[in-house]
Amino acid sequence: MSDFTAGRQVGRAGTHPAAGTLPVMVLLAALAALPAGLAMIRTVPIGAMYWDLLIYFDAANRIFDGQVPNRDFFPPVGPLGYWLFAGGLKLFPNAQPLLLVDWSLLAVTGPLMALVVADVGARSRAAAFALLLPFLFFSLLPFDVENFSAFPGVDGFGIYNRQAARILYVLASALVFCEGTRRMGVVVAGAMLALFLTKITGFIAGGLLCALAFVAGRVRLSTTVAAVLAFAGALMLLEAQTGVVGAYLRDIEMLVVMNQGGILGRFLQAASVHFGVLLPCLLLTGTLAALGARPLIGETLALARRPSLPALAALLDQPICWLAVSAFAALFYETQNTGSQAFIFAWPALLLTLSRAGVWQGWRTAVVIALVAACSLPTLMNLVERCGRSAVGALKYERLETANLGTVGAVTQRGELMRHADTLLDAYVRNPGFYRGFAEMGQLPSFQMFAEPDYQIAFLKTLDEAVGAIDLYETANGTRFETVMNLGFVNPFPFLLDRHAPKAISIGADPFRTVPPPNEAVAAAVRATDLALYSKCPETAANRDLLKLYEPFLTDHSRVSLGRCWDGFVRNGLLRTVGN
Template identity: 50%
Template sequence: MQADGTIEAGVATEARWLPSLPLVLLGAAVLICALLLTQPLTLPLGPMYWDLVLYLDAANRIGDGQVPLIDFIAPVGPLGYWLFAGFDALFPRAHPLLLAQWCLFAVTAPAMAVILHTVGRQSRARAMALLLPYLAFQILPINVEHYSFFPGTDGFGIYNRHVSIVLYVLVCGLLFLRGPALAAIIGWTLIALFMIKITGFLAGGLVTAFALAAGRIGLRQALTVAAAAGLALIGFELATGLVSAYLGSILALIAINAGGILPRFVQAASLHLDIVGAGAALVLALFWLDRRDIADTALALRRQPSAAGFIRLLDRDVAWLAVVLAAGLFFETQNTGGQAFIFIWPVLLMILSRWLGSGRRGALVVCGLVAATAIPPAETVLQRGARALMAQAGYAALPNQHLGRLGQVSQHADVMNRASAMLDIYAAHPATFREFTAREMLPSPQLYSELDFQASWLMAVDEGVAAILAHERASGRRFETIMSLNFVNPFPAVMGRSAPRGIAIGADPFRAVPKPDDAEITLAREADLVLYPLCPVTVANEALRKIYAPVLTGRREIALGRCWKGYVKAG
């Protein structure tokens, strides 16, 4: 018996040290993604693909020694660009969209490993239920919004997806961890959210503040986390000055985008009405089913106020769901694409585990509403990802010679043919598109999300690179620093050149380009070549040309193919 007991005890001890299935799957997923990043893969082109150039441009600038938000304006925080630049050095053959999506594993995978290890010791099924959605959303570069009939991957909304995935990890930690592990997860994820996008940090802060009020975090623990995070940011500010520059850029963007917040909430709610509607119905159902206990607890708290009574009132399913749903809605008021509300799943899992099979009155309604809330984002991302993978087998590759990894895309042959034809039309009929610009209109209200525009823009960039190289050969002059009066500037990254300091990497003149001061104009004048796109001329590009008109003064104008006008620096 003693021998048998010793053997059993040894097996049990060994089992505790063996990695659980969820941890093995997490490690395998990370390894597979790393292996795929070593391959020159082609992905199906999706709407607003040119947003991806922000990451290529930022990484190229970082490689030149530029610091985000100090040396160039960025629409969000620097962490995503730093991660992309670091992984780009490790995986030079990787497709940039996969690189931008998967570099976030460096932030989320360690935190999820801690969560899965803790949760898996209590319930492997629950750990798997947290892991599988996380992997689907972390791996697939797919948004929940639809902008095209033909399936493709989404090069836009990348930093919004980053925020949603980090919020998913944070909510998992708040609901299923306690003690030092929870403190570490909170500090890690909130700092990451702050450095990715400030609205994500505010959404995460709201949920964390509620967790503190609901007693999931001790006050001493919260103060310790806040102090540690604050010291880290203060040290970072003293070393680089980046935190103050980041906050300054946020204030500048708020000034440009000032407007009523209520219409943004209505727009976000209507865009994601399937999730918001089902989630709101679930909140009402839980409140109704729990109304007596809520009323009794509130009355007892009124008669005899106490911290324990306050925690009992707050720490319940309906309150958690309402707060996380509100945080998600707030975050989506500033977004045009991403993986909206995916971080509500840990709350839904908690609700499901308490109601499924409980036999309680209303359990069927609750479980049905949980499914109605959880299914839309998961179904959309998985279905769109599967369609893109299947459709790519019959897609035509983008014809290009100079785009490198940026041009590793494909789309339906009809889209590619139309893109080529539209490029001919843009070049042959410039007066038509100048008329659109004069009327402050786009040729199509959804021009930038149309696949043929994105494909024709890539073709135009390819032609532009060829024209620049031909001019350099003919003139004997090399343009080391290139600026573009376009939303994004792919030329330095594609050609191995530099971009001027002080210029935004996402130059939307109506939302993200504050009026440049004298110092920024001086920096921009250092550009050897300034490019102006002609295929087609648009309102935004004309606005950029007016903003940077002082930079063009005294430059020599040259034609660079049919789609680009160049302004060459004197001398």
């Protein structure tokens, strides 16, 4: 029996708990080193759609104000990531925020993975490390599999997508390799709760894995009942304390209605984007079916002649079933994602397949090993390359200089792109009609404009200018804007200005996907807002749609200029105060 196989097949009676200590110690050491990493790494190279990170600043500022996600404002996903980031900001206010938002998830996944590697390591130290090292690799690198920019940089987009993928990795590791019933129950309940509170499609994907584990006999009925009760109890307590669960379910229903239709097209798109991993998974599944055809057919016929739960479990608890379900769950999860660490939670099934490769002889073993490598290495090497390019490139990058952004602007990039961002700003100001024309046609000047680092740098520069202009306006007019909103995708202004954000409105405001029709609560919140900002650098179709959506509730506001790139809708009561 190989060491990897021992990690799966030896039961609790044969375990030696001290043997699992080393993997757990390595994990704890990695977690303990994170504060030092946050203190040392003060900037990252700006990458595609860095502004997605600012959604978390908006949410954190609201949480500091006492607002509850989903109950008091409409977010695009569940509340867990926002709570973790807000807690991280309290502990590490000077950390580079993109690292902080990624690493904050380890507060949840770290303890759960410790239970997994302790359980597996008691039987096979090699198997425990084979699960632990990829977990640390993917958890520590803030990169997606998808790459939307030719220039090396850290991905701002797909944050909650890769968070859910990492939770799914922990769940899959436990379901495939854990033997201890108590640890299994804690990990399943904790991971499913975290998935539910992060992204509902991740929760559904996790449910598929749990269903296979139950039917395949990997999870006992008593463990399943205990995990379900713990999960339900935690949600009931959370609902009683905050009301977030009911509000979250209503938000999910609304998002489903707004984004319904085209599921086949989404599967085809996900298959196309991730074809390089999906094809080897399909080939490996077919190869396992061919190599094990005779025993599979025999077990299936035996089950048909004499149905029983043990026979069904024996048929399903095999690498081919785990691989097929993991790959399908990953593909389903990716149908709703723009960026993610796709298919990483198929690794436990691949590791199980690898542990059984010795069953075959000669070239058959080589084929299986080669296909396992083809399924896993592309994702690994993609992230290694992207991390390496970013690290090397950063040695000669220039830091973005801002006066008002703090850690929000703690980024670097090539000097040419920094200067090109200034050119873009000049073009936006000199030629507003050119960009307005694209917006009126519902288009962008470049299809990937938001993904380009120079656009993201220019956007940060406009934020810096806006904060400075607001400070000057308040000083010159003897007033103070207590509530600030942005008629755009993200609203970092309350955080940057230490003010309040209006309740009820959407954060991460994409009028095409995440902004429901305003209700009376939204209307009242917008009417009461002291300052609503509108970006002109450049005007976009999305911003124009948001202005059109909220403008009926800004009739008691007057439009003023706040620098070359921004207009402000100032509540008239404040204007009257200025005149006194």
